[in-house]
Amino acid sequence: MQLAKRVLELTPSPTLAISAKAKELKSKGVDVISLGAGEPDFNTPDNIIETAVDSMRKGFTKYTAAAGIPELKQAIIEKFKRDNNLEYKMDQVIVTMGAKHALYNFFQVVCNPGDEVIVPVPYWVSYPEQVKLAQAVPVFLEGKKENDYKITASQIESVLTDKTKAIIINSPSNPTGVIYSRDELAEIAEVCKKHDLYIVSDEIYEKLIYDEKEHVSIASISEDAYERTVVINGVSKPYSMTGWRIGYAAGNTSIIKAITGIASHSTSNPVSFAQFGAVEALNGPQDELLRMRNEFEKRRNTVLELVRDIPGFKPIKPFGAFYVFIDISEAIQGKYDNADKWAEILLDEAKVAVIPGSGFGLPNFIRISFATSLEQIQEGMRRIKNFVTA
Numbered sequence: 430m431q432l433a434k435r436v437l438e439l440t441p442s443p444t445l446a447i448s449a450k451a452k453e454l455k456s457k458g459v460d461v462i463s464l465g466a467g468e469p470d471f472n473t474p475d476n477i478i479e480t481a482v483d484s485m486r487k488g489f490t491k492y493t494a495a496a497g498i499p500e501l502k503q504a505i506i507e508k509f510k511r512d513n514n515l516e517y518k519m520d521q522v523i524v525t526m527g528a529k530h531a532l533y534n535f536f537q538v539v540c541n542p543g544d545e546v547i548v549p550v551p552y553w554v555s556y557p558e559q560v561k562l563a564q565a566v567p568v569f570l571e572g573k574k575e576n577d578y579k580i581t582a583s584q585i586e587s588v589l590t591d592k593t594k595a596i597i598i599n600s601p602s603n604p605t606g607v608i609y610s611r612d613e614l615a616e617i618a619e620v621c622k623k624h625d626l627y628i629v630s631d632e633i634y635e636k637l638i639y640d641e642k643e644h645v646s647i648a649s650i651s652e653d654a655y656e657r658t659v660v661i662n663g664v665s666k667p668y669s670m671t672g673w674r675i676g677y678a679a680g681n682t683s684i685i686k687a688i689t690g691i692a693s694h695s696t697s698n699p700v701s702f703a704q705f706g707a708v709e710a711l712n713g714p715q716d717e718l719l720r721m722r723n724e725f726e727k728r729r730n731t732v733l734e735l736v737r738d739i740p741g742f743k744p745i746k747p748f749g750a751f752y753v754f755i756d757i758s759e760a761i762q763g764k765y766d767n768a769d770k771w772a773e774i775l776l777d778e779a780k781v782a783v784i785p786g787s788g789f790g791l792p793n794f795i796r797i798s799f800a801t802s803l804e805q806i807q808e809g810m811r812r813i814k815n816f817v818t819a
């Protein structure tokens with residue numbers, strides 16, 4: 430009895446492995462500080478919960494169209510117009526089971542076996558695996574340290590082959606929190622035009638940006654970029670709705686139609702009442718979103734200060750998302766093989782969970798999440814500093 434090759438080749442998520450171990454310790458009563466979370470620690474705002482509950486009471490508990498309810502698609506269209514200056518029609522938008530599902534289906538519909546997809550390093554853990562599940566090949570492209578690990582147009586040209594099909598852009602980035610500027614995106618869009626590449630632009634952290642930085646969608650750079658880009662976004666991170674599983678994709682009609690075809694035979698519609706909640710998230714008052722963003726900015730400032738105070742820790746300054754990605758090579762040199770081992774021992778001895786960088790493509794880094802309370806952050810960082818300086 431053999432499982433299929435495609436699953437045998439899957440790399441288990443290191444994010445989940447360390448979180449599982451931290452949870453297990455916690456359940457045994459151990460005082461563990463978790464700085465690993467990939468989700469906001471706030472509850473979903475009440476107005477969103479009330480709307481979803483109300484929709485259930487009104488009987489919206491049945492199948493919907495596979496691509497989502499018209500009310501939500503309309504709210505998404507208006508959001509794109511308002512925030513990104515992008516115009517989409519109803520058949521250019523699909524609601525999915527989280528942004529993750531939209532990304533998964535994107536690779537399924539554009540990749541043939543052996544096609545190459547450029548994955549900027551460091552990357553969000555699921556991109557390479559999703560590319561491989563579509564029988565395509567992830568081509569890893571590491572940004573330069575002096576450019577905060579953002580990739581450039583000329584770097585893209587250096588890895589192109591006749592098999593290159595698409596490129597992933599994730600701004601603001603998980604794990605670094607860096608943001609691509611309009612000029613950087615314009616140069617990347619130009620290379621994609623020249624070599625006829627699809628762009629998949631994961632903008633899930635768009636609303637969580639700091640220091641009054643600007644978020645630009647690469648789809649808005651030019652008419653050509655608009656045509657070749659599928660924008661992925663969702664309500665999980667901005668509205669603290671990770672468990673609701675509502676994301677969306679917008680782009681070229683034929684790609685969206687193909688994604689809808691796959692959804693119709695695999696998942697059908699995203700949860701009906703969660704879709705009504707998402708309408709309220711996008712159309713309702715935005716003050717809770719702002720409150721959460723402001724809180725994240727405060728925590729980012731604190732965590733950066735504490736990280737910079739630890740010998741051998743070199744953080745990349747995040748301007749978005751809720752992570753700090755830290756080069757710890759100096760701190761572990763001569764003592765540990767890599768950050769995986771270091772993180773394992775940190776959890777065992779200091780009872781702090783952080784995510785090692787190997788799952789993001791840079792094994793001498795760690796990712797610290799500030800999606801937890803200031804008190805937990807301060808205590809976690811105190812323990813890490815003691816561990817490093819002991």
Ligand SMILES: Cc1ncc(COP(=O)(O)O)c(C=O)c1O
Nearest residue numbers: 467527528529553603663665676
């Ligand atoms: C960069 C990035 N894209 C997509 C997702 C998936 O989000 P969703 O909960 O909408 O599936 C995540 C979640 O961690 C993420 O970090």
